[in-house]
Amino acid sequence: xxxxxxxxxxxxxxxxxxxxxxxxxxxxxxxxxxxxxxxxxxxxxxxxxxxxxxxxxxxxxxxxxxxxxxxxxxxxxxxx
Numbered sequence: 756x757x758x759x760x761x762x763x764x765x766x767x768x769x770x771x772x773x774x775x776x777x778x779x780x781x782x783x784x785x786x787x788x789x790x791x792x793x794x795x796x797x798x799x800x801x802x803x804x805x806x807x808x809x810x811x812x813x814x815x816x817x818x819x820x821x822x823x824x825x826x827x828x829x830x831x832x833x834x835x
Contacts, residue, residue, distance in 0.1 A: 759797075761795045761796060761797055761800070762797040764792070764795040765792050765793075765795040765796070765797040766792075766797070767792075768788050768789065768791050768792030768795065769788075769789060769792045769818070771788045771792075772784075772785045772786070772787075772788035772789035772792065772821070772822075772825070773785070775788055776789075776825050776828075781829075782825045782826070782828040782829035782832065783825075783826070783829035785825040785829075786822050786823075786825035786826040786829060789818060789821055789822045789825060790822045792818065793815065793818055793819065793822070796815070798811050798815075
């Protein structure tokens with residue numbers, strides 16, 4: 756089974772972001788790592804956004820929501 760490098764890099768940045776956000780509680784670094792992970796689309800790169808299945812769109816949009824949440828936590832918790 757061939758695994759494109761994009762899937763591996765995407766998952767690596769996602770796991771790094773989860774570690775930074777929930778273990779180290781460094782929310783700005785977590786937002787950056789998860790955001791970089793989005794640049795490595797793990798799905799078919801030749802498929803247009805409008806032609807993708809809904810579950811693929813949901814995965815990417817949920818990832819984007821986590822990036823926004825981590826960014827918000829990073830800004831909000833630094834106000835103390």
